[in-house]
Structures are given as structure tokens and as C-alpha cells.
Amino acid sequence: MTLDFSPVWAGWETLATGAATTIEVTACSLVLGCVLGLLVGIGRLAPQRRVIYGLCTAYLTFIRGTPLLVQLFILFFGLPQFGIMLPAFACGVLGLGVYSGAYVSEIVRGSIQSVDRGQMEAARSLGMPYRMAMRKVILPQAFVRMIPPLGNEFIALIKNSALVSLLTINDLMHEGEKIISVSYRSLEVYIAIAFIYLILTSATSLVLRRTEKSLRADGRV
Amino acid sequence: MSTTVNEPIVSVRQLAKSFGANRVLNGIDIDVQPSQVIVVIGPSGSGKSTFLRCLNGLETAEEGTVRICGHALVDNGRMIDENGLNRIRRDVGMVFQSFNLFPHLTVLQNVTLAPRSLARVSAVDAESQARALLAKVGLGHKADVYPGTLSGGQKQRVAIARALAMRPQVMLFDEPTSALDPELVGEVLQVMQTLASEGMTMLIVTHEMNFARDVADMVVVMDHGSVIEAGPPAQIFGAPREARTRSFLQAVLSREQAA
Numbered sequence: 389m390t391l392d393f394s395p396v397w398a399g400w401e402t403l404a405t406g407a408a409t410t411i412e413v414t415a416c417s418l419v420l421g422c423v424l425g426l427l428v429g430i431g432r433l434a435p436q437r438r439v440i441y442g443l444c445t446a447y448l449t450f451i452r453g454t455p456l457l458v459q460l461f462i463l464f465f466g467l468p469q470f471g472i473m474l475p476a477f478a479c480g481v482l483g484l485g486v487y488s489g490a491y492v493s494e495i496v497r498g499s500i501q502s503v504d505r506g507q508m509e510a511a512r513s514l515g516m517p518y519r520m521a522m523r524k525v526i527l528p529q530a531f532v533r534m535i536p537p538l539g540n541e542f543i544a545l546i547k548n549s550a551l552v553s554l555l556t557i558n559d560l561m562h563e564g565e566k567i568i569s570v571s572y573r574s575l576e577v578y579i580a581i582a583f584i585y586l587i588l589t590s591a592t593s594l595v596l597r598r599t600e601k602s603l604r605a606d607g608r609v
Numbered sequence: 610m611s612t613t614v615n616e617p618i619v620s621v622r623q624l625a626k627s628f629g630a631n632r633v634l635n636g637i638d639i640d641v642q643p644s645q646v647i648v649v650i651g652p653s654g655s656g657k658s659t660f661l662r663c664l665n666g667l668e669t670a671e672e673g674t675v676r677i678c679g680h681a682l683v684d685n686g687r688m689i690d691e692n693g694l695n696r697i698r699r700d701v702g703m704v705f706q707s708f709n710l711f712p713h714l715t716v717l718q719n720v721t722l723a724p725r726s727l728a729r730v731s732a733v734d735a736e737s738q739a740r741a742l743l744a745k746v747g748l749g750h751k752a753d754v755y756p757g758t759l760s761g762g763q764k765q766r767v768a769i770a771r772a773l774a775m776r777p778q779v780m781l782f783d784e785p786t787s788a789l790d791p792e793l794v795g796e797v798l799q800v801m802q803t804l805a806s807e808g809m810t811m812l813i814v815t816h817e818m819n820f821a822r823d824v825a826d827m828v829v830v831m832d833h834g835s836v837i838e839a840g841p842p843a844q845i846f847g848a849p850r851e852a853r854t855r856s857f858l859q860a861v862l863s864r865e866q867a868a
Contacts, residue, residue, distance in 0.1 A: 510709035510768075513665055514775055515699035517691070524726060528713045540853035 395571035396500050396580040399563075406563030407584050413480050413559060414549045414588075417569040418542060420485025425492025430522070432497050444493070450458040454492040457551055464555045480559075481554035488545045493535045532603045543589045550585070560584060616679070618643045618779055618810050622672035624663060624683070625834075633659050635834035636673070639668045641779070644808040648821040648842075651831035652857055657814040660831065661781050664812065665701040666694045671727050677701060678778050681740040689832030702772030706784040708764040710756040710771070716743065717752040720771045728775065735774075741769040744838065766800055773804075780804065818861055822846055 395404070431437075431444035451459070460483040463474065474482070503526050511521035553562035564581040568574050619641035626634040633656045641647055649657045654855040662668040664675060666682060666689075675683040678700050679730050682689055689697065720739035726728045730738070743749050746766035756764055765785055767812045772780060782801065786794040798820050805811055805824050815821065819827050821842055828845040830853075849855050 435835060504707075504709070506705060506709035507711065508709050509667055510703075510705060510711070511723075513667060513698055513701070513703040514772070515695050515727050517695050520726060524722060525711055529711075532713070 391576055392573060393576050393580070395567055395573045396576055399567040399571075399577075400562045402567060403560065403580065403584065406558060406560035407588070409558055409563075410546070410549055410560040410585075411475070411588065413484065413552055413557065414542075414546050416481040417484035417488060417549070418545060420481060421488030421492050421541075421545065424486065424489030425496050428489060428493035429496025429500065432493065433500060448490050449492060451487055456483065456487050456548055457554070459487060460551060460555060476552075476555045476557045479553050480549075480557050483555075484545060484549060484552065487548070488541060491541050491544075492538065495534050495541060496530070498537075499533040500526055502533055503529045532600065535596055535600040535603075539593050542592050542596070546588050546592065547585060617676075618645075618678055619664065619812070620674075620676040621664075622674040624660070624675060625658060626663065626668060626671050633834050634663065634670070634690055635830075637834075637836055639829065639839075640837065641810060641812060643778075643810055645826045645832055646805045646811045646824055647813065647827050647829060648825035649812065649814045649829045649831060650816070650818070650821060650857070650861075651837075655831040656834040657831050658783050661783050661812060661814050663702055664779075664781055665698050667703075679779045699775050700786050702775060702777035702780040704765065704768050704772055704780065704782045704785045706787050708756075708761070708768045708788070710759075710764055712756050713754055715753050716748065716759070716767050718734045719756065719767060723771070724774050737761045739774060742773050743767070745773075745803075747796070760793060761789045762796045765789065765797045769797075769800055769804075779810045779812065782811065782815065784814050784816070786815065786817060816861065818846070818858070818865060830857070832857070847856070 392502055408550070428444045428447060430535065431440045432448070435441045460479065463479040463483050464476065467474065500522075507525055508521055511525040512518070516524070549559060550561040553559050553565065556562075564577050567576045617640040619639070621637055621639045624634055624637040625632070635656075637660055637789065639647070640688075640860065651657050659668055663670045664682070666831065669688055670683045670686065672686040673683060674681065674685055677697055680689070680693065680697050682697050683696070688694070710716075714722060717736065717739055720742060721732075721735040724735045724738065725732065740749060740752060743752055747767055748763060748766055748770070751759065751763065751767070755821070756767065759767065766780075769785075786797050789797065794817065798817060801811070801813070801823050813821075813825075823842075825842050827839060828842050829836055830845060830849075830851070832853050838845065838849060838854045845854065846858065849858060
């Protein structure tokens with residue numbers, strides 16, 4: 389048995405375009421996931437605000453408790469039944485972003501709650517309203533602590549994005565399968581794809597580690 | 610105590626609070642005149658810190674009335690609304706046992722954050738005021754470092770400067786030296802003594818009996834959520850009336866001598 393990578397080399401341009409689409413889908417859903425996660429995470433800080441807390445908890449429970457693939461299929465194949473036809477790319481971003489947001493929200497909530505409560509007391513005792521104290525004192529500290537778990541989440545998001553190939557989006561996975569369908573070199577192409585995903589995830593983790601290091605410099609916590 | 614010339618800057622009437630079934634404050638009455646230094650002492654769990662925290666709304670009083678600088682923080686057990694609370698807090702500086710400096714900001718930014726965000730002071734004014742305050746607490750040279758690099762005594766002095774930056778009418782100190790190594794206590798007390806001599810109105814919860822003796826205008830002894838005795842330091846330390854005051858002082862002072 390011999391490995392023949394020539395279809396990979398011949399199709400590098402296709403793979404590069406696919407990787408670009410993967411990056412695009414991931415980046416868009418990452419932004420959506422972070423915004424949703426921040427809002428939901430803060431919403432779940434105050435159980436006494438029952439409606440907001442209830443909505444946020446319902447979102448978290450449903451999204452975290454069901455498979456991403458099922459959620460994507462509901463968006464792409466299910467919604468058209470009601471006449472809602474979203475473009476594949478939008479379905480992919482929406483599905484991944486909403487899914488990731490659930491996990492990000494728990495990261496946000498945990499990081500905020502890990503900031504010593506004396507910080508909020510000090511800010512409030514100076515006369516700062518709750519939101520201002522949250523924005524200027526708590527979140528900047530919580531943010532640094534979010535980076536390692538967010539790194540895990542971003543990496544998971546990049547890998548999960550392979551599922552959007554099933555929504556006809558021409559991402560890395562999808563482009564790879566196109567090459568396989570004409571060359572029948574599954575192993576070589578899948579190895580190549582895995583390697584490209586590895587580069588993407590490693591780069592992400594490197595950037596985050598650098599960011600965290602620079603934020604923690606000079607004795608800052 | 611009711612025959613006062615000035616309007617008291619802090620006036621507390623029948624202040625009470627419970628944590629669940631545990632009644633931690635049991636009808637406190639205190640008047641603080643401008644420029645007065647009140648030191649609150651008492652055994653741990655006597656409600657001293659909770660009392661202090663009720664004076665800037667970090668704890669919610671359940672009964673009684675608290676008036677600060679003419680505003681009712683608590684009116685017959687009813688807390689003022691959020692906006693009013695934020696306004697009163699600008700007049701009441703607080704220094705915590707655990708400093709609570711903002712670790713993500715430099716020393717200078719710690720001091721300028723609230724004035725810049727709240728008092729609509731320009732960046733230049735806030736900074737020159739902050740530098741003056743830092744110089745005053747002896748830390749002018751530390752303006753640009755992060756709090757993580759400071760000693761406990763330095764942190765607490767920055768915390769005092771940060772509270773002063775809002776130009777408060779009253780300063781609350783909640784065991785300001787309890788988290789410090791013994792050799793660092795003096796530098797913090799020194800700053801507080803200077804403040805007192807400049808006429809700052811201060812309420813201080815502390816176990817530093819010598820400081821209370823030297824600096825306080827009135828010493829308040831609390832036990833089980835009540836004020837059991839209050840008076841000038843000479844009276845409290847020299848001729849305490851209450852048996853509980855005597856046994857508390859005996860325990861504290863003998864420990865100090867042993868140390």
C-alpha cells in the first residue's frame with residue numbers, strides 16, 4: 389500500500405479556498421458567539437431578574453443539551469417548511485454562533501463570578517453605578533481569566549465548523565470531499581485536511597496565549 | 610449626646626439588621642459631628658463591620674434611619690433608590706481590610722478612575738489631583754506601577770488616596786490594618802492620623818487600641834449588635850463602666866503587651 393498525495397498537491401487551490409471559507413464561517417460565528425455569550429452570561433448573574441434569567445437559562449439548556457448537527461439541520465432543512473429560507477452560509481454562522489454562545493456564556497459567568505467581590509464593593513463604594521463598575525472594573529479582570537477557556541471554545545468551534553459542509557457550504561471539509569470524489573484518495577486528503585485544521589487551531593491557541601501573557605505582564609492580574 | 614451645636618454629618622437612629630435569624634445590629638444610635646474621629650471597637654462578630662457597611666449601603670439596613678450629609682440613606686428602614694445611593698456614596702469614602710485595589714489599573718489609574726468616570730473631571734485635573742494625593746500618602750513615585758507590585762501598607766495607602774479622590778465628606782475605615790504585616794501597620798496609621806488632624810470626619814473599625822487612644826474623639830464599644838458604651842478614649846480606656854468593655858479591653862491589651 390502506498391500513499392499518493394498528488395491529488396492534494398493538485399487540488400491545493402481548492403483546499404486553500406475551502407480553508408478560507410472555514411476561517412470566514414468560524415470568525416463570523418465566533419463574533420456572534422462572543423456577543424451572545426457575554427449577554428447571556430451577564431443575564432444569568434442575577435436570578436432575581438426572573439424573566440431574563442429564565443430566558444437565558446432556557447437558551448443554555450436547549451442549545452447545550454442538543455446536538456449541533458440537529459440544530460444546523462433544523463435551521464437549514466427545517467425552517468424552509470415555514471417559508472424561512474436562509475442562505476447556507478447564514479445558517480452555518482447562525483447555528484455555530486448560537487451553539488458556541490451557550491458555552492461562552494458559562495465561561496463569561498464563571499469568570500465574572502471568580503473576580504473577588506471586594507472589587508465590586510470598592511467600585512460601588514466610590515459611587516460607580518453597577519453597569520459602570522461591571523464595565524470598568526469587573527469585566528477587564530474577568531476577560532483575562534476568560535482567555536484560556538475561550539481558547540478551548542474557539543478551537544472547538546473551528547473543528548465543529550466542519551459540520552457546515554453538510555449544509556452545502558464549501559468549507560475545507562467540503563472542498564476536500566470534492567477532491568476525494570474524483571481522486572478516490574480518501575486517506576491522503578483527510579490527512580491533509582486534518583493537518584490544515586491543526587494549523588488553524590494551533591495558530592488560534594498561540595495568539596490567545598500571547599494575548600494572555602501580555603495582559604498579565606507588569607504584575608497585573 | 611443630643612445637645613449638639615452643629616448638624617451631625619452622620620446621624621444613625623435605631624439601626625437594625627439581621628442575617629436570617631441572626632440579629633447582627635440591634636438598634637444603633639450614633640451622631641458624628643464634622644471633623645470628629647470615631648473609633649469603633651468590640652469583639653469579633655459584634656457587628657462593627659456590618660454597622661460601617663450600612664453607612665454606605667454595602668449592607669442594607671432593615672430598620673431605623675441613617676442620615677449622611679443631610680440626605681436620608683435609610684429612612685425608617687427604607688433604603689434610598691439606586692441613584693440616590695450612588696450620589697451619597699460619592700460623599701462617603703471607604704477603605705477596606707483587603708484593600709480591593711483594581712489590579713488591572715496602574716496606581717494612578719486606580720485613583721483617577723472614579724473622578725474621571727463620575728465627577729466629570731478632565732483627565733489633566735484628575736491626574737494632577739491624583740498625583741497630589743499619592744504624594745500625600747507618600748507614594749508619588751509609585752504612580753505608574755500596578756498594585757500587584759506594592760506591599761500591603763503601600764496598597765492600603767493607595768486605597769486611601771483612591772477614596773479621597775472623590776473628595777468625600779466622611780471616610781469609613783473597615784479594619785484598615787488587619788491584613789497587614791505588623792511592621793507595615795504604622796505607615797497606614799500615620800496617613801490616617803494626618804487625615805484626622807486635617808479635619809476629616811472619620812469612622813474607623815480597628816483593633817489598634819493605641820491609635821484609638823491617641824486619635825479618637827469618641828470610642829464606641831459594640832457587642833452583640835449593640836453599642837454598649839461610648840465616650841472619650843480616656844474614659845473608655847481609663848474607667849470603663851461596662852463589665853463587657855473591661856473584659857474585652859483586658860483581652861486585647863494583654864495580647865498587645867505579649868506581642
